[in-house]
Amino acid sequence: MADFTTAKENYVRGVFAAIARRYDLMNTLLSFNRDKYWRRFAVERTGLAAGGRALDVCCGTGMLALELARIAGPEGRVTGLDFCREMLDVATGNVAASPYGRMVELVEGNAMALPFPDDSFDCATIGFALRNVPDIAAVLAEMRRVVRPGGMVVSLELAKPSAPVFKQLYYFYFEQVLPLLGKAGVGVDGPYRWLPESLRRFPHQAAVRDIFTAVGLKEAVYHELTGGIVAVHTGRK
Template sequence: MTKEEYVRGIFDTIAHRYDLLNTLLSFNCDRGWRRFTVARTGLKPGDRALDVCCGTGMLSLELARAVTPGGRVVGVDFSPAMLQVARRRLAASPYGAAVELVEGNAMNLPFADNTFDCATIAFGLRNLPDVKGGLAEMQRVVRPGGRVVSLELAKPSRPIFKQVYYLYFDHLVPLLGRLGIGQDGPYSYLPRSLKGYPHQEEVLQYFHDLGFTGARYYELTGGIVAVHVGVKV
């Protein structure tokens, strides 16, 4: 089984509880992280945005708030179950009409070059089989002068906080996830996926290697997540 097939199976399994568990496991910080991310996009009313690995559509709706009136957001994900949850969320939101959902693969986005003013990805980059390749694909579909913005789990470095965080992440998160969805596996993958994911400095180097200008990152909540931003030349 490829990583892509494995990850799709995980998200299809947890889709019905994904948002609730994210909010609980992040101590309700996830909403602020998404808003911070959208603030880094530079989007304005009338713009077009792409939300890669859009999942249940929570970031897509935040992007829609930024581009309305007159703008458009396309959310793309490879998990049918996650997109089903996203459709219900969009139907209940006043911004839902500004969002279009597409089933597709982040490594081969079904869009032409230079289509969007910005491309975002939230908690999806570490799940891709090729992190740098995924960023390059997002870069391809963004117009020159547009931004690629990633919100992702990171590796905190502050002493004591770092130890406490990894204790929570390695032991309590899988337990709480198992209680939430009634099975082992999906939330045991979460700490494993972070351990195999590059440090935020290395991800920043990917942005530099790809030729983004003004590339930088922001650490939030003690460095447990990072927002990377780069402008396409």
């Protein structure tokens, strides 16, 4: 298990290091600009209030952390954590260019062992990263640990649509067209071929909900967005 964990972490770190500089642009283009709505929807489900404390796990370039900061306001605090230095470098620039620079702290760390005490945050989020971690349950359990009692754990992630015809069209785009667009956008082939592969390996959204429940999160539910290509899972500590 340790060898698998290390191998996957190293592979995923390499994938995101390769695309960090163009990650935000490609997200917007490949999602047809729906990524902003998805992040807003996820943050609305955190229950975060003005002055609150939030953690964004696997924060990448910091876009979800900035959406949390917008809600938390000037008296709030948001911590973004990622294990990819290249992504954090981009996040540093994004935070500095935003109105929320004083409110967001970026930390290099591992989602499998969060470097925070129990009950530290009002909510914890993870965006487009749960399918990339070596152990989904372990990461969700860590997120639950660092959230205060009554706080929310929220995941925004790619999902598996089920509607006939739409499903076939989506998978054709996702598996055949998107990797070609990704290669054209970042200049390398591998990273955007990992995207459909990572979704194939990821559990259906109903199974992810059950993992939320299994790690002790209450009221676990999921919301399918944009025809079910994305799901937002929530659970309460």
